[in-house]
Amino acid sequence: MMFPLIAVDIGNNRSKFGWFAGEVGDRLPVPERTVALANGDELEGLAKWLGDAPAGLRWWIGSVNRPAATRLIEWLRDHRPDDPITLLAAGDLPLRVALPRPDMVGIDRLLDAAAANRLREPGRPAVVVDVGTAITVDLVSADGAFQGGAILPGIAMSAQALHTFTDLLPLIDVSELDCPPPALGKDTVAAMQSGLFWGTLGAIRELVDRLAAGTSAGAEVFLTGGAGSVVADLLGPAARHVPHLTLAGIALAAHRVLRPVL
Numbered sequence: 001m002m003f004p005l006i007a008v009d010i011g012n013n014r015s016k017f018g019w020f021a022g023e024v025g026d027r028l029p030v031p032e033r034t035v036a037l038a039n040g041d042e043l044e045g046l047a048k049w050l051g052d053a054p055a056g057l058r059w060w061i062g063s064v065n066r067p068a069a070t071r072l073i074e075w076l077r078d079h080r081p082d083d084p085i086t087l088l089a090a091g092d093l094p095l096r097v098a099l100p101r102p103d104m105v106g107i108d109r110l111l112d113a114a115a116a117n118r119l120r121e122p123g124r125p126a127v128v129v130d131v132g133t134a135i136t137v138d139l140v141s142a143d144g145a146f147q148g149g150a151i152l153p154g155i156a157m158s159a160q161a162l163h164t165f166t167d168l169l170p171l172i173d174v175s176e177l178d179c180p181p182p183a184l185g186k187d188t189v190a191a192m193q194s195g196l197f198w199g200t201l202g203a204i205r206e207l208v209d210r211l212a213a214g215t216s217a218g219a220e221v222f223l224t225g226g227a228g229s230v231v232a233d234l235l236g237p238a239a240r241h242v243p244h245l246t247l248a249g250i251a252l253a254a255h256r257v258l259r260p261v262l
Contacts, residue, residue: 007250010063111249131225
């Protein structure tokens, strides 16, 4: 593959960029450096991160936020017109999707599954959890096919819903699952923090257990996303945190697309 390449994971609230400079072998590719920017931020921060990178960088984008993707592409065309840009679709990924409409599945979920296929032991299924604005819990079969899964609100989204749909509950600042609060809340805010945190963790644990129980072999569990490390610790030693799973999946998709023509 031609390197370096920039993998871009555009989520609902922020975009993550990874610089990949090494060849893709049998192991999961790891970015040499990364940066995350809020989707509403100016993209000068991206220019600083790129530094004096030469023209002709290849950009590979996986996006679940169409306006943010459009904004980035327009910026690249204005500031780096010689850089090729690819907006990934389900058919670009090295992944079989055992669903009627692969094109209707969030590309982030498929990218995570493609990367998990490089990590799981042969013949073992995997449950992949992405803890972001929305939380996804998905199953990859023992033969490496994406089977589907579940989507639930992230903790910040749930906090917003409690405030929006009630009269007296405040909007609390809890953007990520980053610190376990006491289960017993002694006031309204503490009670909300407890419910949001432990309720979300309980939902993730239940879904992981149910998806794994439907497999013939013990499933491996991989977590990514902003609070993936915290959740992995609380789920126990069988759960493994992989910080840049989605970016790695993008690098694998780029390798699959480019390999036939190089």
